[in-house]
Amino acid sequence: CEKELDQAPLSDASAANFYRDAADFEQAVNGIYAQLRPYPDRHFNLSEVRSDNMYATTEIGVREHEPINNFVNTLETNSLVISAWNENFNGIMRANTVLDRLNASVVPDDAQRNRFEGEARFLRALYYFDLVRLYGKVPVYDASVSPAEALEVPRSPVAEVYSLIVSDLNTAIEMLPPSHGAVNRGRATSWAAKSLLALVHLTRSAPTYGIEGPGLDVNEYAEALTLLNDVINNGPYAWVEDYSSIFDYNNENNPDIVFDIQFLSGGLGTGGTYPGTMAPNSYFNAVGIPFPAGLETKPLSSDLIETFAPEDERLGVAVQQGFTDEFGNSDPRPFFRKFLDEDDYGLDRFDWGINFPIIRYTDVLMMKAEAILQGAPGTQEEVDEIINMARVRAGLEPVSGVTLDMYLEERRREFAGEGHRWHDLVRTGQVIEEMNEWLPTEDTRNVMPETLDPNYIIYPIPFSQLQVKEGLYEQNPGY
Amino acid sequence: GAALPQEALANPSAVSANVFQWTVSGRVTSAAGDPLPGVTVLLKGTTNGAATDADGAFSLSVPESPGTLVFSYVGFSTVERSFSGPETLNVTLSEDSEALEEVVVVGYGTQRRADVTGAIATVDSRAIEERPIARVDQALVGQMAGVRVQQTSGVPGRGFSIQVRGTGSINASNEPLYVIDGFPLDVATQNSGGGFSTGNPLDNINPNDIESIQVLKDASAAAIYGSRGANGVVIITTKSGRAGKPKITFNTYMGWSETAKKLDVLSGEEWIERATEVINYNWVTSGEGRTAEQTTAERTAINGSFNQNLMLDERWLQPGYPGLTLIDWQDELFRKxxxxxxxxxxxxxxxxxxxxxxxxxxxxxxxxxxxxxxxxxxxxxxxxxxxxxxxxxxxxxxxxxxxxxxxxxxxxxxxxxxxxxxxxxxxxxxxxxxxxxxxxxxxxxxxxxxxxxxxxxxxxxxxxxxxxxxxxxxxxxxxxxxxxxxxxxxxxxxxxxxxxxxxxxxxxxxxxxxxxxxxxxxxxxxxxxxxxxxxxxxxxxxxxxxxxxxxxxxxxxxxxxxxxxxxxxxxxxxxxxxxxxxxxxxxxxxxxxxxxxxxxxxxxxxxxxxxxxxxxxxxxxxxxxxxxxxxxxxxxxxxxxxxxxxxxxxxxxxxxxxxxxxxxxxxxxxxxxxxxxxxxxxxxxxGGNLATGQVPNNFPNPDLGWEExxxxxxxxxxxxxxxxxxxxxxxxxxxxxxxxxxxxxxxxxxxxxxxxxxxxxxxxxxxxxxxxxxxxxxxxxxxxxxxxxxxxxxxxxxxxxxxxxxxxxxxxxxxxxxxxxxxVIYVVRRNGILTQEDIDSGAALYGNQTAGDVRYFDANNDGVITADDRVMMGDxxxxxxxxxxxxxxxxxxxxxxxxxxxxxxxxxxxxxxxxxxxSMGWVENTLGVHRDRWRSPEDPGDGSRGKATGRFxxxxxxxxxxxxxxxxxxxxxxxxxxxxxxxxxxxxxxxxxxxxxxxxxxxxxxxxxxxxxxxxxxxxxxxxxxxxxxxxxxxxxxx
Missing domain, CATH: 2.40.170.20 (TonB-dependent receptor, beta-barrel domain)
Incomplete structure (x- = not known):
């Protein structure tokens, strides 16, 4: 009769009966990837909206993205800032759980075990890299912790966060295979790890701006270049000649994709929201998509539109330049539409099925140009050649003597809407200069500051986290 | 009333053993004068008794010596009357729901009210019987000290929330255990929305079937239910048959109901006035040379396109709003x-x-x-x-x-x-x-x-x-x-x-x-x-x-x-x-x-x-x-x-x-x-294939026990x-x-x-x-x-x-x-309306507030309003x-x-x-308090709501x-x-x-x-x- 008191859950697995064989670990690793799904929306809000690409003020009431656009100092309670923290750390917990439990007795096959460990480390590095770019110092956990232990772990200096990221990526490079079979397309590869590590080196090399942010001013451009050259020379990627086809719903996993977040529609819970987040409801109403998008228009800045030459093919791919609404009125305000296919929507607004690139081959090439422009060994011709590949593909004339400013502007056009802009400005050391130039020209409503406070390069840590234990974390200066 | 000594009445042999010579008879009535049938009349100290008939009359043979008759009846106080010969006794019984002989149902048994040592509250059964109620919990409202019955929803059929002696639990249930006729039901779990979407123990229970309800409030009464007793126990007893000829009852009621409350929201005219204010503000601030006097056609021409956030419906400006109709949505929603x-x-x-x-x-x-x-x-x-x-x-x-x-x-x-x-x-x-x-x-x-x-x-x-x-x-x-x-x-x-x-x-x-x-x-x-x-x-x-x-x-x-x-x-x-x-x-x-x-x-x-x-x-x-x-x-x-x-x-x-x-x-x-x-x-x-993922959902706790x-x-x-x-x-x-x-x-x-x-x-x-x-x-x-x-x-x-x-x-x-x-409610305290002088003199602001927005109290006195300025404001x-x-x-x-x-x-x-x-937008309607909002420094309203054009x-x-x-x-x-x-x-x-x-x-x-x-x-x-x-x-x- 006493045995009756041992009731195991019937509809959920319990950890007590899990993590026993390779099939379990396969599922546990898949779960780490799943936390990538909020990434595109996050970087739309925290990178594109924050940057000079968008002037996302509203006319019909204040929405959560607007204080981000306006550099308001109340962001510590902003839900977008809070979820970025929580989601990344949840992904890290998932990775740590796998790394804690994985050993040769449960997964005896070396190749399989290495792949699991490599994937877990790659993803942990990616989540920590996201955190360090958004918040600067964060607590570092290299294993799962109990509630009591967590109350003793303060925020670590940025350099320590990077140490874990770099060591994880180096391990991942060793353990991950260079490619996966068709059914596993989308898993991290050693090439993805190398490319991400290169981006980490570039980001770390950025100036500090006098804050404890992602830049450490360490000059690792040469390290980055070595990795990038390896990917370019030995990796399986290729230049895709048609720019728009890179984002085509029917051309996922194309040769430009080094690492992306995979989405699948069909009501499976594996779809994305971001194609809708970037568009207004009224546009969906007008084109016949039967569920909401992102409420009102989040307009792009005129500065972004003007950077495109009229013949630049990338403008039409990335930007919807106004539309006629269901009442027959034209709304001229531009918004991002890069990942939107009006004929291929899913079951609801959470169910868009298009993959979202985190690292493209084009980006790898461009990062090489950036490394050289920042002082890594290389020539102007190499830089010009890369930039011109992108320009020619977009239908533009080639240029020569590409400077860092020209490079950054080309990146802006190439990656518009992909969540890079703020990070690009910060990484290349241009953010203060660029924003200070742009803010007064764009802000006709007078809702933004005239100059950028360097403290606002990173975000505040969530208010609720300051409350968990007094003194455990300190808020970032300026908030 | 007394517990009925039915055995005594049912056992004629106990009676025949004595010789009876006196007959005591009479009539028992209620205080109102109505005859009371079925009253037990008992010779005190014996098992000799009788019951009154339909007219309240009784007749009892007793031994030839003075004695006392005890009159008892359920729901009435017991009366004793002495006699010293063959007499006629007319007795009036008064109703007494608190009679000490009343039986109280406790866990696994009953007790005389007089013997109860715990804290037990009882609902007067008439509160259920003589009133049209749809749910049992409705009958408990306002009836018992220490039992707070909240009707959290007016939707018919929804369960009420019941709290016995306050709330003691923060995350676990605060609902009592319900016991119907000795059967302890599954404890109700309120969902985060406060409802009982997965069932409430009183669902479908017909109040007309209820005989009595008791609530065990203290631990001495409720501890017999152990790990489920901490929130009190509601004990419900349904009706049962009593000896006698069949009694058939028919109860019916009918009537109507309507909402007890409507919210005060802006009327159509007031909504138009507010929308006009905001849209004109949007227009005027959207560029140089734009004024509120410009017509929609002029605005469209200046702007290059129509935008309803910047342009009015010109019919708003005409008397009687031709082509438009004003709607009170609540009147459309509510009905009898x-x-x-x-x-x-x-x-x-x-x-x-x-x-x-x-x-x-x-x-x-x-x-x-x-x-x-x-x-x-x-x-x-x-x-x-x-x-x-x-x-x-x-x-x-x-x-x-x-x-x-x-x-x-x-x-x-x-x-x-x-x-x-x-x-x-x-x-x-x-x-x-x-x-x-x-x-x-x-x-x-x-x-x-x-x-x-x-x-x-x-x-x-x-x-x-x-x-x-x-x-x-x-x-x-x-x-x-x-x-x-x-x-x-x-x-x-x-x-x-x-x-x-x-x-x-x-x-x-x-x-x-x-x-x-x-x-x-x-x-x-x-x-x-x-x-x-x-x-x-x-x-x-x-x-x-x-x-x-x-x-x-x-x-x-x-x-x-x-x-x-x-x-x-x-x-x-x-x-x-x-x-x-x-x-x-x-x-x-x-x-x-x-x-x-x-x-x-x-x-x-x-x-x-x-x-x-x-x-x-x-x-x-x-x-x-x-x-x-x-x-x-x-x-x-x-x-x-x-x-x-x-x-x-x-x-x-x-x-x-x-x-x-x-x-x-x-x-x-x-x-x-x-x-x-x-x-x-x-x-x-x-690669376009679903990949099952499993991830930890919580911290386990092998030492988890109950609240005490x-x-x-x-x-x-x-x-x-x-x-x-x-x-x-x-x-x-x-x-x-x-x-x-x-x-x-x-x-x-x-x-x-x-x-x-x-x-x-x-x-x-x-x-x-x-x-x-x-x-x-x-x-x-x-x-x-x-x-x-x-x-x-x-x-x-x-x-x-x-x-x-x-x-x-x-x-x-x-x-x-x-x-x-x-x-405790912990929020930022509103403290009037910001004036330009406040701002010029460095008043603490929340974000990019401007004059006419509400002013908040800078609790920590750091010069800005943030979540750190929240104060405890209500229980x-x-x-x-x-x-x-x-x-x-x-x-x-x-x-x-x-x-x-x-x-x-x-x-x-x-x-x-x-x-x-x-600083709510103008599209949706809002509460009537916005009638008295700040409109200008000259027309600051009553100070409770800031301007409609706030942007912070x-x-x-x-x-x-x-x-x-x-x-x-x-x-x-x-x-x-x-x-x-x-x-x-x-x-x-x-x-x-x-x-x-x-x-x-x-x-x-x-x-x-x-x-x-x-x-x-x-x-x-x-x-x-x-x-x-x-x-x-x-x-x-x-x-």
């Missing part, structure tokens, strides 16, 4: 609803069998379109005396209900839409906005017409429930009885939701939506008890109980959801759906078990010194491996001072009892598997002037420790909370009840008053006593802090709850008036946050705190006893007609929502449905 109820019951019995059977039908339309509740129920309570030693009985109660609610109540649901919807529409469209071939009004809210949505949608929840108990009772010895019961509570519930394409989405993109979900809940309980009752040496009364119980609960649920619309609007079942939403379709199962052993000793000496001791040991599957078993003891003492010799001279005191108790009970109201490290599905996709609640209670019962005044006072302290607390942990761990047994909440309070018979003659007037006060204090939280903050949306607006009451727990019932009767008329209310609490309105946002966003602030004080004339019932007109009618024995008004009068201070008792969003109100006020007319017939 019809209700009716019919019940037939038959009861009776003989020496082998007694029975009570009933059938009942209730049909109640809600006060808003689309809302309704129907219930069909039947009950059979049958007990067979198989032999002198063996009794076998069965109680069976099948019921079926349909609750219709196509999504009216709560966040973003249709009442919210109706409150917020633009009160202006094209006159060709009217209330058909954004349905069928109509678009929404171009300047208006995009939501579909709430009226049409409700009219055309389906939201039917059907519950088929069977409560069944089979029991056997065997007298092993005269004083020793074994009882075994088998109980099953089986509920099958399903909810069908369907919303046709015509009232969904937008023109050109309308898709129907369907969902089918449901659950099966089963509770199986087997209990076996041995009880022993014996009087030793005349003075020592001992009663012993020992028992064991097995409790098994299972809950299975499912959901199927449509995707991509339906093939046809004519077919509403999911076979017509174009696709199925796989991610939202599931089945799930869960189980729990409990094993228990319990015992009780009751001892009284000379009817004067009373002692009770109970202990229960519970083992539960819900807790960690190391903490499966817990023990829950209690002890209580009573002293009936009025029985002492020294009180014999104090005539005005008819009863006086001092009670004291101590006990520990538990609370296991958490999920079934909270201690286990659960994994959750978190799927991903590779330790209660001390001291009480005094006092009856004065032959119990004309009966009063009872209790003082208690309740300390809940080892709380099942979700302590916040850094989300950097991957989780935001960990469920831990930690923390302490202390409640203390007092309860006062007084019942008086103010007038007892032909005109009777009785008053019952109950008043209770409770205060609670958090005494310990997580490891560092770090305050815990919570509440929906950021920043948190609830705080748990040591030394403060639970869940959700009322200080006082009270109820007053006055009943009058005169010559066949009876009148009852119940007034109840609460004082000293606050409510936080997330509904206000949605409909009354700071908003923070949780004091705008949405309201007092939850209210008073309410819950019920007025006026009845007339037609029986007086039918005297002598052989067919109809009794008849009463009545009229009843519920909630017709009252007052509250809650301008930010419909119901000051609402709890439907983590402790706050997010659009709870208003209560109904109703007028009903009823008829009770007895055959």
């Amino acid at each position: 609803g019809f209700m009716q109820n019919y019940q037939v019951a038959a009861s009776g019995g003989n020496e082998f069998l007694n029975y009570y059977v009933s059938g009942d039908y209730l049909d109640q339309d809600g006060v808003a379109i689309g809302i309704g509740y129907k219930r069909y129920s039947a009950r059979a309570n049958v007990e067979v005396k198989a032999s002198d030693k063996l009794k076998i009985g069965v109680n069976i109660n099948p019921s079926y209900s349909i609750a219709s609610d196509p999504g009216v109540e709560g966040r973003d649901n249709q009442m919210h839409v109706a409150t917020s919807h633009t009160p202006v529409s094209e006159d060709t469209v009217g209330i058909d906005v954004n349905t069928g071939n109509n678009r929404n009004y171009q300047w208006g809210f995009s939501r579909n017409s709430p009226v049409r949505v409700i009219e055309q949608s389906i939201g039917d929840t059907e519950i088929f429930r069977t409560l069944a108990t089979v029991y056997g009772e065997y007298s092993i010895l005269d004083d020793l009885t074994f009882r075994s019961t088998i109980n099953l509570d089986h509920s099958d519930a399903s909810t069908k939701s369907y919303r046709p394409a015509a009232v969904s989405g937008v023109l050109g993109n309308r898709q129907a939506f369907g969902n089918f979900s449901g659950y099966r809940r089963q509770t199986f309980v087997n209990e076996n008890t041995l009880s022993y009752n014996r009087m030793f040496a005349d003075n020592h009364n001992v009663s012993l109980l020992a028992g064991a119980s097995y409790n098994y609960g299972s809950f299975n649920n499912f959901q199927i959801r449509s995707a991509e619309g339906f093939g046809s609007d004519d077919i509403t079942t999911l076979n017509a759906a174009n696709n199925i939403n796989v991610g939202q379709t599931y089945t799930a199962e869960s189980r729990n078990t409990m094993l228990s052993y319990f015992g009780r000793v009751q001892y009284s000496f000379m009817d004067r010194y009373l002692l009770g001791v109970t202990v229960r040991r519970d083992g539960s599957s819900r807790f960690g491996d190391d903490t499966k078993w817990g023990t829950f003891p209690s002890a209580s003492l009573g002293w009936r001072i009025s029985e002492e010799a020294f009180m014999s001279g104090v005539d005005f005191v008819s009863d006086m009892k001092l009670r004291g108790s101590w006990g520990i009970s538990g609370n296991n109201g958490i999920g079934n598997y909270s201690h286990i490290a659960l994994l959750g599905f978190s799927n991903y996709t590779f 609640s330790e209660t001390y209670n001291i009480g005094l019962d006092l009856g004065l002037f032959q119990n004309r005044v009966f009063t009872s006072f209790d003082y208690y302290t309740k300390t809940n420790t080892n709380l099942l607390l979700n302590i916040p942990v850094p989300t950097a761990t991957g989780f935001s909370t960990a469920l831990t047994n930690i923390g302490e909440v202390y409640n203390r309070g007092w309860e006062f009840e007084i019942a008086t018979h103010n007038l007892t003659g032909a005109f009777r007037w009785d008053t019952n008053i109950n008043l209770s006060h409770n205060e609670n204090e958090v005494r310990q939280l997580g490891p560092n006593n770090t305050p815990i903050q919570g509440g929906d949306f950021d920043p948190p607006h609830n705080i748990l802090m040591v030394g403060e009451p639970m869940n 959700r727990n009322p200080d006082y709850t009270w109820g007053i019932t006055n009943s009058f009767s005169f010559k066949g008329f009876d009148l009852r008036v119940l007034v109840q209310g609460q004082q000293g609490g606050q409510i936080y309105s997330l509904f206000g946050r949605a409909t009354d946002r700071t 966003g908003f923070i949780k602030n004091s705008d949405w705190i309201y007092s939850s004080d209210y008073w309410r004339v819950r019920n007025i019932t006026l009845g007339y006893d037609l029986g007086r007109l039918m005297a002598g009618n052989k067919f109809v024995q009794g008849a009463r007609i009545y009229a009843s008004a519920e909630n017709w009068f009252g007052g509250d201070k809650y301008e930010g929502g419909y119901n000051p008792e609402a709890v439907n969003s983590g402790g706050d109100d997010y659009g709870a449905f208003p209560l109904a006020k109703s007028m009903t007319f009823g008829l009770n017939l007895t055959f």
